Amino acid sequence: MTTEEYDTEMDYSDSDCGDPGYEDYYNVHPWDGEGDNDIDNDQSRRDPEYAVYDCLRIEEVERLLNEDVESLSNSLHITPSLAKVLLHAHNWALQDIIAKYRTNASSLLINSKIKPLPPLDSLSGLKSQRNGLCSVCVAIQSAEKFSTLTCGHSFCKDCWCMHFEVQISQGISTGISCMAQDCNVLAPEDFVLSLLTKPNMRERYQQFAFCDYVKSHPQLRFCPGPNCQMIMRSKEQRAKRVMCSSCKTVFCFRCGIDYHAPTDCNTMKKWLTKCADDSETANYISAHTKDCPKCHICIEKNGGCNHMQCYNCKYDFCWMCLGDWKAHGSEYYVCSRYKENPNIAHESVLAQAREALKKYLHYYERWENHSKSLKLEEQTLEAIKMQINKKVMNYSGTWIDWQHLFAAASLLTRCRYTLQYTYPYAYYMEPGPRKELFEYQQAQLEAEIEDLSWKIEHAETTNRGDLENQMDIAEKRRVTLLKDFLEKNSRRKEEGRGERERENISEK
Amino acid sequence: MANIAALRIQREFKEVIRSEEVAKCAIKVELVNDSFTELKGEIAGPPDTPYEGGNFVLEIKVPETYPFNPPKVRFITKIWHPNISSVTGAICLDILKDQWAAAMTLRTVLLSLQALLSAAEPDDPQDAVVARQYKEHPEMFRQTAKHWTYVYAGGPAKMPDLDDKIRRLTDMGIEEHNARVALSSYNWDLERATEQLFS
Ligand SMILES: [Zn+2]
Ligand SMILES: [Zn+2]
Numbered sequence: 158m159t160t161e162e163y164d165t166e167m168d169y170s171d172s173d174c175g176d177p178g179y180e181d182y183y184n185v186h187p188w189d190g191e192g193d194n195d196i197d198n199d200q201s202r203r204d205p206e207y208a209v210y211d212c213l214r215i216e217e218v219e220r221l222l223n224e225d226v227e228s229l230s231n232s233l234h235i236t237p238s239l240a241k242v243l244l245h246a247h248n249w250a251l252q253d254i255i256a257k258y259r260t261n262a263s264s265l266l267i268n269s270k271i272k273p274l275p276p277l278d279s280l281s282g283l284k285s286q287r288n289g290l291c292s293v294c295v296a297i298q299s300a301e302k303f304s305t306l307t308c309g310h311s312f313c314k315d316c317w318c319m320h321f322e323v324q325i326s327q328g329i330s331t332g333i334s335c336m337a338q339d340c341n342v343l344a345p346e347d348f349v350l351s352l353l354t355k356p357n358m359r360e361r362y363q364q365f366a367f368c369d370y371v372k373s374h375p376q377l378r379f380c381p382g383p384n385c386q387m388i389m390r391s392k393e394q395r396a397k398r399v400m401c402s403s404c405k406t407v408f409c410f411r412c413g414i415d416y417h418a419p420t421d422c423n424t425m426k427k428w429l430t431k432c433a434d435d436s437e438t439a440n441y442i443s444a445h446t447k448d449c450p451k452c453h454i455c456i457e458k459n460g461g462c463n464h465m466q467c468y469n470c471k472y473d474f475c476w477m478c479l480g481d482w483k484a485h486g487s488e489y490y491v492c493s494r495y496k497e498n499p500n501i502a503h504e505s506v507l508a509q510a511r512e513a514l515k516k517y518l519h520y521y522e523r524w525e526n527h528s529k530s531l532k533l534e535e536q537t538l539e540a541i542k543m544q545i546n547k548k549v550m551n552y553s554g555t556w557i558d559w560q561h562l563f564a565a566a567s568l569l570t571r572c573r574y575t576l577q578y579t580y581p582y583a584y585y586m587e588p589g590p591r592k593e594l595f596e597y598q599q600a601q602l603e604a605e606i607e608d609l610s611w612k613i614e615h616a617e618t619t620n621r622g623d624l625e626n627q628m629d630i631a632e633k634r635r636v637t638l639l640k641d642f643l644e645k646n647s648r649r650k651e652e653g654r655g656e657r658e659r660e661n662i663s664e665k
Numbered sequence: 666m667a668n669i670a671a672l673r674i675q676r677e678f679k680e681v682i683r684s685e686e687v688a689k690c691a692i693k694v695e696l697v698n699d700s701f702t703e704l705k706g707e708i709a710g711p712p713d714t715p716y717e718g719g720n721f722v723l724e725i726k727v728p729e730t731y732p733f734n735p736p737k738v739r740f741i742t743k744i745w746h747p748n749i750s751s752v753t754g755a756i757c758l759d760i761l762k763d764q765w766a767a768a769m770t771l772r773t774v775l776l777s778l779q780a781l782l783s784a785a786e787p788d789d790p791q792d793a794v795v796a797r798q799y800k801e802h803p804e805m806f807r808q809t810a811k812h813w814t815y816v817y818a819g820g821p822a823k824m825p826d827l828d829d830k831i832r833r834l835t836d837m838g839i840e841e842h843n844a845r846v847a848l849s850s851y852n853w854d855l856e857r858a859t860e861q862l863f864s
């Protein structure tokens with residue numbers, strides 16, 4: 158990730174060298190949500206990447222969540238602990254839960270695994286503590302040693318405690334359920350905490366539960382930065398660029414990975430998985446190469462003929478069975494078939510695999526290449542920063558005279574970043590006029606970026622007006638590409654909401 | 666914790682031995698050592714399935730945290746089933762994973778496994794190759810499962826035509842089990858199995 162780059166950007170906007178002109182330029186395309194309130198609606202409309210969000214500490218989020226818990230607990234007259242189970246089960250949709258409770262409280266409580274499924278299996282409930290015998294530890298104990306959830310399944314307190322400890326040590330908290338067979342009733346927080354004795358276990362339980370609450374909350378997202386405890390909050394819930402105010406990690410609010418406009422979250426996930434396993438390359442290699450059975454050198458099959466000769470040791474062998482070619486003829490039933498009648502279906506599968514690979518490599522190479530350029534240009538940015546500092550220190554001009562170079566380099570990074578993420582998007586696009594248009598715009602952005610990059614590298618000889626002109630063109634191209642995506646994305650958001658609700662229903 | 670595990674296993678061991686299923690020779694459990702940490706289970710292939718007449722041996726390992734964690738169970742006897750790995754015997758069954766409940770017992774596990782043999786769940790496969798065959802070529806699947814039951818679990822149905830195909834491959838120097846796996850995986854298409862074995 159390119160945190161350093163944004164880091165330096167921050168350093169500059171914070172530093173006293175940020176004169177009005179510089180600030181003005183930067184605010185035209187606010188790159189982060191800092192100072193949200195200062196930017197008027199007009200600018201947010203102009204910048205498709207503009208995102209409204211807060212960066213909160215754990216205590217702040219706890220307070221926010223507790224407000225909802227209290228509010229639900231008051232309006233339904235239930236314990237805060239049960240309110241938490243309900244909110245967690247329904248993605249913190251407070252009003253939704255209240256409405257559902259008013260229509261059919263019992264069905265809501267069953268769906269949220271607070272009450273057992275009817276018919277209540279009272280038999281097994283009794284069975285689990287027949288004659289004071291706990292069916293888990295098979296020990297006989299006095300009645301006050303037993304505890305039970307709403308399902309009536311009764312087990313001894315020591316067993317409950319042990320059950321909780323084992324679950325917590327596996328990272329489970331809000332999902333801890335009853336110990337009876339086929340019973341899915343969840344153990345609410347107050348029940349768990351009343352039986353859990355070890356302080357460190359109680360602490361871990363509460364930490365895990367908090368994580369679960371944040372993860373189930375559509376407006377909250379943990380900062381993915383290493384060891385960072387901050388939590389982003391955005392009412393928009395969109396695939397927008399957010400930056401952690403503490404560790405400066407930049408990521409997509411919706412999915413938490415590196416920001417990836419114009420590619421959407423799901424496509425990005427698919428693309429990254431594809432790049433990670435690189436399966437097509439592996440398929441290609443295994444489909445097209447074999448080791449020579451004699452000298453074990455790697456040989457590529459280049460034609461349809463199965464009679465192979467090793468270029469290294471000149472051994473003649475059969476591609477199908479790797480056997481000695483001279484022994485072939487009639488004995489090997491399978492191979493002779495291949496020899497007489499090369500498997501056309503098989504070949505066409507190979508041809509298809511080759512095509513698929515070619516397409517993938519086309520996009521992958523560009524994706525990789527821009528990623529590498531981005532890293533190089535980060536170094537350029539650093540170098541420019543140092544150069545300007547030096548010039549200012551030597552009284553050869555002030556920041557005002559040189560800042561345009563720094564601005565150009567940051568803009569280049571931003572454009573390159575967007576360009577990199579256009580490739581996964583294009584890879585998965587259906588062929589057709591939309592794709593043609595997209596790739597046309599992509600090519601235009603690419604050309605402007607290379608031009609800008611060249612001008613920055615030759616900054617000493619580039620006219621400032623030229624450079625600023627080029628910056629303007631490149632940024633316009635970038636925004637054109639993004640606008641299409643972000644507008645489509647906001648339409649999808651509505652569909653996405655419907656999807657989440659369907660998921661909830663199917664879970665029940 | 667270990668104490669509860671041992672107490673529970675002793676008790677469950679007796680429960681299985683006394684159960685009506687043992688009387689009907691449907692399930693069986695034996696101790697492997699005297700620490701109750703490992704047991705050998707056995708289930709009979711259920712009637713009206715390709716596993717009928719076969720006897721399937723299971724390895725049961727009892728974790729220290731038992732019964733708060735499930736026992737670790739796998740098939741020792743090789744079996745052709747969508748939810749059981751034909752290579753390792755690993756089992757994909759919810760109650761052996763997140764659906765385990767501390768109140769369940771060895772008897773529940775053995776009976777659930779027997780039920781799994783009667784009703785596979787191809788949409789939650791452990792062995793993708795078997796699962797595909799189960800869905801796309803159900804008759805081929807039945808034949809293959811029956812054949813494996815005969816060979817590895819002492820089942821009754823000998824299948825000469827399948828044995829024939831295996832012999833074709835063993836004659837070419839392929840190890841018998843490998844030949845059976847390749848043929849089973851390719852719906853007994855001798856040509857494709859050969860291709861796979863030699864590539
Ligand atoms: Zn107990
Ligand atoms: Zn229960």
Ligand SMILES: [Zn+2]
Nearest residue numbers: 380385401404
């Ligand atoms: Zn952070």
Ligand SMILES: [Zn+2]
Nearest residue numbers: 396409412422
């Ligand atoms: Zn995303």
Ligand SMILES: [Zn+2]
Nearest residue numbers: 449452467470
């Ligand atoms: Zn050679």
Ligand SMILES: [Zn+2]
Nearest residue numbers: 475477478492
């Ligand atoms: Zn050959």
